[in-house]
Amino acid sequence: MYLFIHGLTRCLLLGLWLFGASANCKYWLSCGSWYNNSALYTFRYQHGRFELIGFDHQEFHxxxxxxxxxxxxxxIGKKSETSGGNMFGDEGNKPKTTWSTFKKASSTSWNTAMKILISS
Structure with a gap:
C-alpha cells in the first residue's frame, strides 16, 4: 500500500510540475446576493516552488x-476586463473587452496564495 501511495504521489507531483495546478472557487448564494461568482487561480512550478501565474474571475447577476x-x-503583466455581457440571450449581450498592462510584482507562491484564500 505504501508503494502505491508513494508512487501515486510521485506521479501527481510530476504532473503538477509539468502541467501546473489550478484552484477553482465557485460561490453560489441562495440568499443575500443576486450574484454568482467563479474564481480560478492558476499556478506553475517554477523557481523551486508553485507560483501564482494567473487569476480569472467571472460573475453574473x-x-x-x-x-x-x-x-x-x-x-506577462496583462489584464483583460469584459463587461456588458448577458447570460440569458443575444438581445442584451454586447460584451466589451478592455486590455491593460501592469508592473509585475514579485512572484506569489502557492503557500502565500493559500493563506490569502483562507483568510478571506
Whole structure:
C-alpha cells in the first residue's frame, strides 16, 4: 500500500510540475446576493516552488443576467476586463473587452496564495 501511495504521489507531483495546478472557487448564494461568482487561480512550478501565474474571475447577476469577467496574467503583466455581457440571450449581450498592462510584482507562491484564500 505504501508503494502505491508513494508512487501515486510521485506521479501527481510530476504532473503538477509539468502541467501546473489550478484552484477553482465557485460561490453560489441562495440568499443575500443576486450574484454568482467563479474564481480560478492558476499556478506553475517554477523557481523551486508553485507560483501564482494567473487569476480569472467571472460573475453574473441572476435577475437580468448581466455578466462580467476579469482575467489577469501575472507572467506577462496583462489584464483583460469584459463587461456588458448577458447570460440569458443575444438581445442584451454586447460584451466589451478592455486590455491593460501592469508592473509585475514579485512572484506569489502557492503557500502565500493559500493563506490569502483562507483568510478571506
Amino acid at each position: 441572476r435577475a437580468p443576467g448581466e455578466s462580467s469577467a476579469t482575467s489577469i496574467n501575472f507572467s
